Amino acid sequence: MISDDCVHKIELDNLENGEIIKHTILLIKGHIRQQRQAKKCREQHILLRVRHDASVLDATWELQIQSKISRTGQFKLLCDFAQHELETVCTRTPLILNFSYCNIVYQCEILYESTAYSKNNYRLQALYITCVNQKPLAAEQVHENCEKINLNLRLVQSVYAEQLRSAGYGRRTFTLNNDCKVFESHLTCEEVWEQSEESLWQNFAKEILNSSTWGGEEKLKFVAFIGCTKYDGAAVAVTGDFSYSNIRKHLKGHAALGGGGLALFGAAYLYAWPRSFNEINACFGSNKLIDLTQLPDDSNYRRTYGGVYATTLGAVVHEIGHTFDLGHTKDGVMGNGVDYINRVFTIDNLTEHLPERVIQRPLPELRTEIATRPRFTQLKRATNTFLEKYHEQKINDSFYFTPNCVIILAYNKWFRNSNDYNAEENTVDATITYDAVNSCVIVEGHENQLRLIEVRSIDNSLVKYWYEPQSNKECSEIYKFYLPKEAAKVLGENHYLFVLTRSGITKRFCEN
Ligand SMILES: [Zn+2]
Ligand SMILES: [Zn+2]
Incomplete structure (x- = not known):
């Protein structure tokens, strides 16, 4: 019910008028400040309408997004510019953002720049690895998984942009080269299932670098998913041991490793990932429990679809971070914060108290001098108090890069803006x-x-x-x-x- 007695104010936390957006997915965070709220004001949603500047395009294009308002007045709106035909229009498309809540409106203008116009040739390419004896019936599955990878890498791209912006470096992020491509390995599924994740990483890194399509691409880093990852849930059920280490033991052809020019993952957890943009919020919020006799769990013991999505998408951000030279940190994305990416997108987050992870093991790298490709799998019981966790999560969603990591990213070639190009020559x-x-x-x-x-x-x-x-x-x-x-x-x-x-x-x- 709209009331003239209300005095509200809409404030954006992470977007300024005139800002240039070079990534397709944009998360807008803001607050409703209640200066005077009439008793009868029951408004619980904010509406965002995005449209072209009418002087640029006469086509009627409009995007409408709604967000709930949290108890503290916070809102988060997720927009997808790639869903619409903005790609071919012009280098920079002016977009008008119109926010409305109760009796007020707030307008803001941004410039959207399509990837097609990115001057940075250092890019990230997604691959979906299939084996020589891949079942022909699996074609639809491959297609579906590639769509999930495309969508979620765009989400990861916006997370990086958001992180660098909040650290004062502007919306720097990597450029995605192309849609996910199928990469045909010379290995059979059986050979893949036998190998450890380290040797899978070595093998696929070698195969990609020796391939005629990708071998000469010095300016590409790869994010690859192994298509034939297999989970033996029946065997896990027989043992009655549903610990992470036992689940991992019965997961074949799986990896979550990044370093050098390759971040490698198994496809087994894509079941919890959204395929279309409109499913993103529901996937993060899903409390549906996983049937561990059918599907593997990697959620740091949350055991929900939403938990698996958060942990495995967080792992992608983490492992890609290693390919950009990041080491491990105690907290944040490169440490214990890896499980919390869901909090970036959701409001009214409750404090989650998950087990701390033990960071372990190095591995040889492909393109760097000494062994620094790290990972962590073991879990140890938590030592932080609930209160510490509460403050940490309240302030920064627990999902952030520590200052040293942000510096490394900001100076990385893959994160350069077009105005930094002179530096490259030196x-x-x-x-x-x-x-x-x-x-x-x-x-x-x-x-x-x-x-x-x-x-x-x-x-x-x-x-x-x-x-x-x-x-x-x-x-x-x-x-x-x-x-x-x-x-x-x-x-x-x-x-x-x-x-x-x-x-x-x-x-x-x-x-x-
Ligand atoms: Zn009101
Ligand atoms: Zn790591």
Whole structure:
């Protein structure tokens, strides 16, 4: 019921007038401020209407989205610009956003830039891996899974943009090269089921790099899903052991690994993923319990469809992060926060108290100097108090990149904006060295100041210390950085250095 007595205000938390959006899915977060609410005002929804600037296009195109208002006045609206024919219109399409709630309206204009116009040739390509003896009947399944991968990678792309924006780097994110393509492996399903996830990663990385289609593509990183992942739920039922480790033991041809140029996953969890945009919210919110005798569970013990969707989509964000050189952190996406991506999209979130994860194991990398491809699978019981979790989740949804991770992403070639292109030319001839006697990192070459130094564990790539070398009065340009004592000490004890320059060059150093 609309009332003239109400005085409300609509505030957007993550969008400004005139902002340029280069990703297809946009999450708009905001608040309704109640300055005076009439008793009879029962408005519980905000409506968003998106349309073209009429002077640009005469076609009548309109997108309508609704969001509930949370107890604290928060709303989240998810828009999909790819559903509509914005792609071929022009480089930048002005869009008018019209928010209405109770008796007020708020208008905001943004510019949507289609991927077709992205100048960044460093891109991400999705692949769906099939085996030589793939069943012909599976074609429909392949098609459906590819659609799920396309949709959800667009969602991941917007999550990265959102994270970098909130950290002050603007809406930087990776560019998706093309729709998901089927990649035909030389392996049979039986061979895939026998291999460990490390050897699957090695094998598929090699096959992709040696393939005629993708082999020469130096500027592509790949996100690949193994089509024939198989779960033996009956065997799990017989043992009566429904722990994660037992479920994992009966899941063949599965992986969740990222590093170098490839992030690799099994397709077994796509059952919990939405295929169309309109299903996204329902999938995150699904409390439907999983029948563990039929389907595998990876939800950090939530055991719901929504939990599986959150954990496995969070894993995609996490593993893609490794391909962009990120190490592990205690909290956030690259650590214990991996399970909480659902909270980014939902309102009125209750505090979830999930078991902490133990980060473990390195693996050899494809295109980098030393072994740093990490993962974590084991779960240990929680130590954080409920209250700590509550505050953490309230402030940042628990799903965020720590500041050191954001810096690495912001300087990564895959995240460059078109105005950063001059920097790219200067990245060729930089030399980074480490003087172990003086514990000093030295960089040579023009425009190659140090930006970030991390000390990471060789065992699991967990970042123990990180430093942003600061310029000072005597020296405005940073070509040298002396490691603090604590860092130099652990460097000899199972830790390595990760170095990032302002021009985006990275290098790893190991003392032994
Ligand atoms: Zn009202
Ligand atoms: Zn990891």
